[in-house]
Amino acid sequence: MQRPTIKTIARETGLSIATVSKALKHSPQVRPETRAIVLDAAERVGYELNLHGVQLRTGKTYQVAAIMTAPGPKENEWEGVEYAQLLSGISWALEESPYRVSLYAVRDFEESQETIRQIVSMKKADGIIISGTRADDPRIRLMQEAEFPFVTYGMSIHNAPHAYVDADNAQMIRLSMARLIERGHRRIALLNPKEQFTYGVVRLESYRKALEEAGLPYDPALVAHGRLTPAFGRENVVSMSALADPPTAYICANEATALGAFSGFHARGLVHGRDAVINATDDLNVSQYFAPPITSYYLPIGEPSALLGKFILRRMEGEPPAALQTLLMPDLIERSDDRLRPER
Amino acid sequence: MQRPTIKTIARETGLSIATVSKALKHSPQVRPETRAIVLDAAERVGYELNLHGVQLRTGKTYQVAAIMTAPGPKENEWEGVEYAQLLSGISWALEESPYRVSLYAVRDFEESQETIRQIVSMKKADGIIISGTRADDPRIRLMQEAEFPFVTYGMSIHNAPHAYVDADNAQMIRLSMARLIERGHRRIALLNPKEQFTYGVVRLESYRKALEEAGLPYDPALVAHGRLTPAFGRENVVSMSALADPPTAYICANEATALGAFSGFHARGLVHGRDAVINATDDLNVSQYFAPPITSYYLPIGEPSALLGKFILRRMEGEPPAALQTLLMPDLIERSDDRLRPER
DNA sequence: ATCACAGATAAAAACGTTTAACTTCATTGT
DNA sequence: ACAATGAAGTTAAACGTTTTTATCTGTGAT
Known part of the structure; x- marks a missing residue:
């Protein structure tokens, strides 16, 4: 028992394969009654389009x-x-x-x-x-x-x-910053993706603008760009928290970075909410499981x-x-x- | 400029498409010198096999x-x-x-x-x-x-x-259990995948055998089966830690569950290392970033x-x-x- | 000189589909 | 009454391969 093709349907219905082909693709060239006959036969024999034929003929790959x-x-x-x-x-x-x-x-x-x-x-x-x-x-x-x-x-x-x-990274950072500044934060760290990426640029820009609008200075030491791994989050918390005037808030570009940031807190003996806080962007709905759960912008992926x-x-x-x-x-x-x- | 096909090569070399086809597939039917000519021409015109033709002819999909x-x-x-x-x-x-x-x-x-x-x-x-x-x-x-x-x-x-x-789930659980028992644990929880899965069965079996060999009783209340999400880890830590005789160790089947288990610790005010410990199986090299980092069996995915x-x-x-x-x-x-x- | 044979290449068919070009036949307008 | 039109189908070619079968050429044996 071979797999049925349009030829099978043609034989079955007595039509030509051209008509069958057209009927199956709802071409206006074929009468509704004929189409019905074709569709019926197709159903009956269990026809399914063979993409390989189409691909060769049309160049489409699907x-x-x-x-x-x-x-x-x-x-x-x-x-x-x-x-x-x-x-x-x-x-x-x-x-x-x-x-x-x-x-x-x-x-x-x-x-x-x-x-x-x-x-x-x-x-x-x-x-x-x-x-x-x-x-x-x-x-x-x-x-x-x-x-x-x-x-x-x-x-x-x-x-x-x-x-x-x-x-909307620009908006997200704008609101994040406003919220943190409103809550008294003056030294806010940005753990950002690599600068080559558009969203790295956008986030940085929005960050600087928010600082400016709040009358806060921009300190390059509080901004890091890198691959968004836990290692990245951890390393930067460890180093930034050792600054003379360390950040009191960390904005992490994703949940992996946030996890690493927590690891940095642990390594340096920092307590979330006392020494500093972590905010993040979250795709995977995972921020709620951090200890403690953190505030995040959540976009279900x-x-x-x-x-x-x-x-x-x-x-x-x-x-x-x-x-x-x-x-x-x-x-x-x-x-x-x-x-x-x-x-x- | 069309994409070159074997026909292009045939024209280029004066051979037939059949010979070209065979030459390209190293058929013994074609003379080495001829093959060389064909390969050379193919290289020159930038030929690349068109899979659609092959697919239609042979039924292979690649x-x-x-x-x-x-x-x-x-x-x-x-x-x-x-x-x-x-x-x-x-x-x-x-x-x-x-x-x-x-x-x-x-x-x-x-x-x-x-x-x-x-x-x-x-x-x-x-x-x-x-x-x-x-x-x-x-x-x-x-x-x-x-x-x-x-x-x-x-x-x-x-x-x-x-x-x-x-x-090797059986071995992993066997060794995990032996290690925890050796360190004084008597109540060990198993946060396991759903029982339908083979590795759920295997892990449970190995767990029971380890208990038996150590002369410890099997308590079904310490075993949970479910989808390996953080929610699963969290919920089970929350409920199991409320038992009259709560577990002192949790074996988590993956890192998502372990993360959730930590969240459960936080929710219940448990301290890792004092009240209980978490072990896990880790595919993603992420256990090192938990706070504190946990012992895990690590198989880079x-x-x-x-x-x-x-x-x-x-x-x-x-x-x-x-x-x-x-x-x-x-x-x-x-x-x-x-x-x-x-x-x- | 002829034949058989092997080795190398060519010819042709086939895979399943789409589509341009053509045929057939009924309908319409004059 | 008849050409023009249009609708509904059909024919045939084509897409790029592989593979079966056929053809050709030269060799060695008879």
């Missing part, structure tokens, strides 16, 4: 390439864990479509660029989703020049308009990932990118007062 | 389906985060091959079963990688009956032999994932499954003494 930048297999730091949920979110968004997510794991920016170049020129996918965007991102230019559909998780600054989904999936589908259908740009505002979840209580 | 069971997009619990690294590890292992990882995110066991059935019957991939295996796993039977190549992350118990990679990739390649080449079975023993990393110090 693949959405997700470029995942993760540190090499040898490096064992807790990094990029939110990718799992990001991928599954995208995958679910594509569920009703014939598209599948195919994964391209790369080690660094250069490799992602090379991979994208290949996907584009060899047409290995119909659409691409990337993250870790830069202020001026050559990968975006590459895809735009080739008119290749793509969506980014993260904005760019100097590139021509494109489809993206991102958290399912939201951006569902949007990424939706957007790439629409881009592949030719929708212009201008309509496919969303900044999501995370919810502030206050779990501690964050005023210092210098008891004891 | 896809490895990774079935990822993750909770629905609506549920926002920190679960399954290690999947990101697992996937990238597999993806790297396939890097030199023409195969790509294509992702199938499913919500639960039933859906994974249905998805696998489809992949197998519609031949949507050449190989499958699944995790979350059960003692008697119908998915494994399904793939075996269809003689479909697959590798599982996690053993099964009642199924016919198949390729798998797993951590890169190792099993690289093996999964290697194994599926070999299975797809027809290698029998018997040779493709590996139990990995995680390293014990002692970060605290774990004897209770009832100071204060």
